[in-house]
Amino acid sequence: MSFQVISSQIAGDTTIFHIPGSSSLSDSNEPQNKPSTLLIFLPGNPGFIQYYTHYLSLIHEALKPTTDIEVLGISHAGFEPEVGHCDKVFTLKEQVQHKIEIIEQFLNTEKQRDIWIFGHSVGCYIAQRVLSESDKDSKLRQRLKFIGLITPTIVDIHKSAKGVRMHGVSQIVPNFNVYISKLTYLTSMLPGFALDGLVNYVVRNSTILDSFNVTKKFLTNENTVKQCLGLAIEEMREIQDTWEYNFKFMEDFSHVQKWFFFTHPDSWVSLETQKDIETKLVNEHSKHSCIDRDDEIGHSFCIDRSVEFCEITLRRLNALIAEVRVN
16 A cells, blocks of 8 residues: 555646555465455545545455455645645646546556445535546446445535635635635744644644644645635535535436435534435435434544544445345
């Protein structure tokens, strides 16, 4: 397993987290008669895949005895504190096209395998459109077996607790991300112990080194802070009344297993919105849609609840695997 930097026409260098499947390892002695799966993961905002490495590694480790599973986690465009100095703020549409471009690089193979795609927070909105905008005859659409939508900000984000505040600020100061990003000059001047203390506060004293290191780089990098807040501003504007899109999405992918995960309180997905999603989307397509809830997890599970959320995820994936084998 490793971080890799791959090229993208849309965003230049992009960091991915990649764990090859067992059949991809030339020195593997494992029998290659296991079902083959590509798990694609799209992060929330901030869009660093480094926040999810512990969770994704746990998923891979748990499933690899029975499944030839390959993991592909993709950072969002513009979240590259180490490999680039791009000061462009990428839009949601560009983020979607960026993911399609990178995913296609990993589907350019004759290998027949199922595809699971997960999104977290705004990664759910992006994952939906990656699927919708891919060709119906593409390998992504043809081999898709599972869609995981984790604390999904797919509609009415501006009605959430933090969304109300973010939307209000962005209405008054449309480019506040540019001004806030200048504060990284101050954080970059902090003594090491003070910066470490700030980072530990942000990551809730998480012991996951990848989370600590990327947060430290994020808080001292003007461009990534500008991208993070710039993307958030667009989320407030674009992810409002998207019900018609979501109705069509559920219809177009009615044959695919869809898993929604909610928690409460969730500062980015209001309880009212959660109930609306359940009533209008899940209940209307209950044959291949399901919901899990756990109020102990929190919206930002990747910071300090990766182990617990991995167990919840595995229950759903193992049920899916069992169903596929029966059929």
